Amino acid sequence: MNIREQLKLFAFEEEKQASVIASEYSPSAPVTLFHGDRLDLLAQIKKSGDKAELIVTSPPYNIGKEYEATKSLDEYIEDQKKTIAASVEILSDTGSICWQVGHYIEGSGKTKEAFPLDLVLYPVFKSFGLKLKNRIMWYFGHGLHENVRFSGRHETILWFTKDVNNYTFNLDPIRIPQKYPGKRHYRGNRVGEISGNPMGKNPTDVWDMPNVKSNHIEKTDHPCQFPVALVERLVLSLTNEGDLVVDPYLGAGTAAAAAVLHNRRAAGADIFYEYLEIAKERVIKASLGELKTRPLDKPVYEPNGNSKLTQIPEEWKK
Numbered sequence: 001m002n003i004r005e006q007l008k009l010f011a012f013e014e015e016k017q018a019s020v021i022a023s024e025y026s027p028s029a030p031v032t033l034f035h036g037d038r039l040d041l042l043a044q045i046k047k048s049g050d051k052a053e054l055i056v057t058s059p060p061y062n063i064g065k066e067y068e069a070t071k072s073l074d075e076y077i078e079d080q081k082k083t084i085a086a087s088v089e090i091l092s093d094t095g096s097i098c099w100q101v102g103h104y105i106e107g108s109g110k111t112k113e114a115f116p117l118d119l120v121l122y123p124v125f126k127s128f129g130l131k132l133k134n135r136i137m138w139y140f141g142h143g144l145h146e147n148v149r150f151s152g153r154h155e156t157i158l159w160f161t162k163d164v165n166n167y168t169f170n171l172d173p174i175r176i177p178q179k180y181p182g183k184r185h186y187r188g189n190r191v192g193e194i195s196g197n198p199m200g201k202n203p204t205d206v207w208d209m210p211n212v213k214s215n216h217i218e219k220t221d222h223p224c225q226f227p228v229a230l231v232e233r234l235v236l237s238l239t240n241e242g243d244l245v246v247d248p249y250l251g252a253g254t255a256a257a258a259a260v261l262h263n264r265r266a267a268g269a270d271i272f273y274e275y276l277e278i279a280k281e282r283v284i285k286a287s288l289g290e291l292k293t294r295p296l297d298k299p300v301y302e303p304n305g306n307s308k309l310t311q312i313p314e315e316w317k318k
Contacts, residue, residue, distance in 0.1 A: 002241070002242075002263045003030045003031075003241075003242070003259075003260055003263045003264060003265055003287075004260060004261075004263055004286070004287045004289075005287075006030040006287075020032075020033055020280050020283070020284075021033045021035055021273070021276045021277070021280055022034060022035070023035055023036060024044065025041060025044035025045050025048060025050075025267060026048075027048045027049070027050040029265075030260070030265055030266070031256055031259075031260060031265065031266045031267070031283050032266070032267040032268075033250065033253065033256065033267075033268060033270075033276045033279050033280055033283070034250075034267065034268065034269040034270075035269075035270070035271075035273055035276055036269060036271065037269065037271060038083055038086075038248035038249060038269040039082060039083065039086055040269070041246075041248065041267065041268075041269040042083075042086035042087060042089070042090055042246075042248060042269075043086065045090045045246065045267065046086070046089050046090050050090070050244060051090060051091065051092035051095065051244065052087075052090050052091055052092060052095055052243075052244045052245065052246040052267075053092050053094070053095045053096070053168060053238070053239045053240070053243035053244055053245070054095060054096050054097075054098065054234065054235065054238050054239045054243065054244075054245045054246070054264075055087045055090075055091060055095070055096070055097045055098070055245075055246045055247075055248070056097075056098040056100070056231055056234050056235075056245065056246075056247060056255050057098075057099065057100065057247045057248050057249045057255065058100040058101065058224075058226050058249065058251070059080060059083065059099070059101065059248070059249050060249065073104060073106070073115060073120070076104070077120060077121070077124065080121055080124060081124050083248050084097075084099075084121075084124055084125060084128065085128065086248075087246070087248060088128045088130070088162075090246065091162055092162075093162055093163060093166065094161075094162075094163065094166055094167050094168050095161070095162060095167070095168070095238075096133075096159060096160065096161050096167060096168065096234075096238040097125070097130065097158075097159075097160045097161075098157050098158070098159050098160075098234050098238070099118070099121065099125070099157065099158045099160075100138070100155060100156070100157045100226065100230070101117035101118050101121065101155060101156060101158070102117060102152070102155040102156070103115060103116055103117060103152065104117055104120070109148060110148045112148065112149065114149075114152075116156070117156075118135065118156040118158050121158070122158065125158065125160050129162075130160035130161065130162065131160060131161050131162070131163070131164045132158065132159070132160055133159045133160065133161055133167075134157075134159045134205045135156060135157075135158060135159075135205065136156065136157040136158075136159060136205045136206075136207060137154050137156060137205060137206045137207070138154060138155045138156065138157060138207050138209065138230060139153060139154045139206060139207065139208045139209075140153060140154070140155075140208075140209060140210055140211040141153065141210065142210070142211065142213055143211065157230075157234075159234075159238075167238075168238055168239060168240065168243075169237060169238060170236065170237050170238075170240070171202060171237065172199055173236040173237065174203060174233050174236050174237045174296075175197065175199045175200030175201060175202065175203070176200050176201060176202075176203045176297055177200050177201075177297075178196045178197070178200060178201050179201070180196070181194075181196055182194070183195050183196055203233065207230070207233070209227055209229055209230055209294075210227065210294065211226070211227065220252045220278045220282075224251070225251065225252045225254060226254055227254070227293075227294060228254055228257055228258050228261070228291075228293040228294070229293065229294055229295070229296040229297075230254075231254055231255050231258035231259075232258045232261065232262070232296050233296060235258050235259055235262050235264060236262060239259075239264055241262070241263045241264065242263065242264065242265065243264050243265065244264070244265045244266070244267065245258075245259035245264050245265065245266050245267075246266075246267050246268065247266075247267075247268035247269075248268070248269055249268075249269070249270070250268030250269055250270040250275070250276070250279055251270060251275055251279070252275055252278045252279055252282065253268065253275075253276075253278060253279025253280070253282045253283055254282075255268060256268050256279055256282070256283050257279075257282045257283050257285075257286045257291055257293075258286075260283050260286040260287055261286045261291070261293075266283070
């Protein structure tokens with residue numbers, strides 16, 4: 001019985017559904033939504049002897065969201081170091097850690113100073129002997145508008161492995177359509193042969209995906225949610241079916257839902273029960289094939305020229 005089939009049993013029995021949200025980690029459970037601190041979950045996974053093939057998360061950015069207490073940058077780094085250390089302890093020898101972060105902004109108005117958290121945290125990861133495979137740039141078209149600096153429209157995913165050579169990486173499941181499928185070799189002993197792979201090309205390290213705003217099909221009540229497609233690409237490429245995917249800062253359960261969609265086990269922690277309720281609903285819908293998501297390789301939306309939204313309003317013409 002695969003992960004999705006196991007979870008389907010939970011969809012129709014309230015007693016079993018309740019057990020999806022737990023205060024203890026069980027290696028035999030297809031999904032554990034841990035109500036409590038992320039360090040407690042990671043400690044329990046370590047004690048169980050289980051290993052994660054992928055640890056993927058988007059930690060708080062220290063910008064005062066409702067689920068975080070703002071700290072000094074030094075305190076924030078020290079707090080992240082604890083999470084990273086505990087994550088390394090449960091990572092398999094062939095596993096990966098993917099840390100998706102944006103910027104910590106200090107000050108207001110023209111005094112704003114941006115601290116790119118991927119660069120701030122890079123030395124922390126390196127202190128544990130991890131190897132950086134990619135610094136993935138996630139570009140999105142919408143966000144808060146600025147008037148004293150350029151508006152931020154990207155965040156970063158740091159992909160680290162334990163071993164520089166021996167790690168899980170499956171390219172074929174995440175290939176995207178070739179830009180020039182008819183391109184042929186023009187020199188060497190393969191002149192005239194098709195040069196591209198018929199399954200598609202590597203998606204590269206710049207990912208153009210819409211972020212989850214109010215009109216996004218995946219939007220929940222969580223104030224800072226990332227799209228399922230972002231995690232799907234990591235799950236498909238860096239794990240195999242049955243592997244464990246862990247998100248120390250689970251939030252609305254996007255990582256768990258992406259794992260379940262592709263028959264991986266999942267575990268994640270959050271101190272807010274209301275977010276775990278959202279996560280539970282989403283993973284069960286994922287198991288039933290009912291979770292609404294934006295397809296992984298759907299082209300970025302191009303405005304309809306006939307839409308009023310794309311036309312210059314009369315007020316502006318004046």
